[in-house]
Amino acid sequence: xxxxxxxxxxxxxxxxxxxxxxxxxxxxxxxxxxxxxxxxxxxxxxxxxxxxxxxxxxxxxxxxxxxxxxxxxxxxxxxxxxxxxxxxxxxxxxxxxxxxxxxxxxxxxxxxxxxxxxxxxxxxxxxxxxxxxxxxxxxxxxxxxxxxxxxxxxxxxxxxxxxxxxxxxxxxxxxxxxxxxxxxxxxxxxxxxxxxxxxxxxxxxxxxxxxxxxxxxxxxxxxxxxxxxxxxxxxxxxxxxxxxxxxxxxxxxxxxxxxxx
Numbered sequence: 001x002x003x004x005x006x007x008x009x010x011x012x013x014x015x016x017x018x019x020x021x022x023x024x025x026x027x028x029x030x031x032x033x034x035x036x037x038x039x040x041x042x043x044x045x046x047x048x049x050x051x052x053x054x055x056x057x058x059x060x061x062x063x064x065x066x067x068x069x070x071x072x073x074x075x076x077x078x079x080x081x082x083x084x085x086x087x088x089x090x091x092x093x094x095x096x097x098x099x100x101x102x103x104x105x106x107x108x109x110x111x112x113x114x115x116x117x118x119x120x121x122x123x124x125x126x127x128x129x130x131x132x133x134x135x136x137x138x139x140x141x142x143x144x145x146x147x148x149x150x151x152x153x154x155x156x157x158x159x160x161x162x163x164x165x166x167x168x169x170x171x172x173x174x175x176x177x178x179x180x181x182x183x184x185x186x187x188x189x190x191x192x193x194x195x196x197x198x199x200x201x202x203x204x205x206x207x208x209x210x211x212x213x214x215x216x217x218x219x220x221x222x223x224x225x226x227x228x229x230x231x232x233x234x235x236x237x238x239x240x241x242x243x244x245x246x247x248x249x250x251x252x253x254x255x256x257x258x259x260x261x
Contacts, residue, residue, distance in 0.1 A: 030145030035082035041104030
């Protein structure tokens with residue numbers, strides 16, 4: 001099951017995460033509340049259900065429609081920012097509209113990712129090499145998204161090893177482990193479910209740290225990541241006791257492990 005992995009590179013200062021393996025369904029199932037409205041930064045008129053006449057951006061209104069958009073696997077280039085109401089869009093200045101155009105084209109905010117006028121909580125953008133860039137106004141929202149994705153990948157790993165067996169029920173990842181993974185991801189980490197092993201009903205999922213941070217985001221596939229990464233431990237799941245454990249086995253300079261633990 002090559003390719004069954006999660007890559008995370010976070011920037012806590014900017015409330016940003018660049019990831020691979022965390023899909024739009026994980027996002028939908030992980031955030032606290034589905035937005036009422038989203039603006040399509042790439043002006044995807046085919047999948048929009050309305051157009052704002054002032055900004056001339058395509059939009060999707062209604063929680064159900066927004067949810068369907070995210071869960072539609074046929075849409076491969078999702079680039080959105082949520083907004084509170086159409087009145088907020090109608091009051092945007094030319095410079096604010098220009099900043100949205102810049103965001104959609106350059107995939108980075110011109111200044112700050114969160115608009116007091118739009119009252120947005122998220123920015124979600126599919127970018128190159130199947131990476132996804134997300135911004136969270138409340139960064140703790142990402143913690144639940146990551147939890148959802150980790151459990152999905154483990155179920156996929158488990159079910160792929162067996163035929164005609166009941167799906168594995170996976171307990172939530174403890175918040176302290178999620179926080180440690182997020183802090184580690186500041187340097188880029190990969191949770192390698194495709195290299196996971198099982199012994200005595202315990203899954204051992206290797207954990208790698210990106211070794212050349214100056215080249216971050218440039219890898220094209222998982223093999224190129226492994227070529228520039230060091231194994232620092234494993235994320236373990238005990239099936240019998242339904243418990244998670246994070247084992248860091250390598251000391252490295254870029255992160256103070258005492259700070260993490």
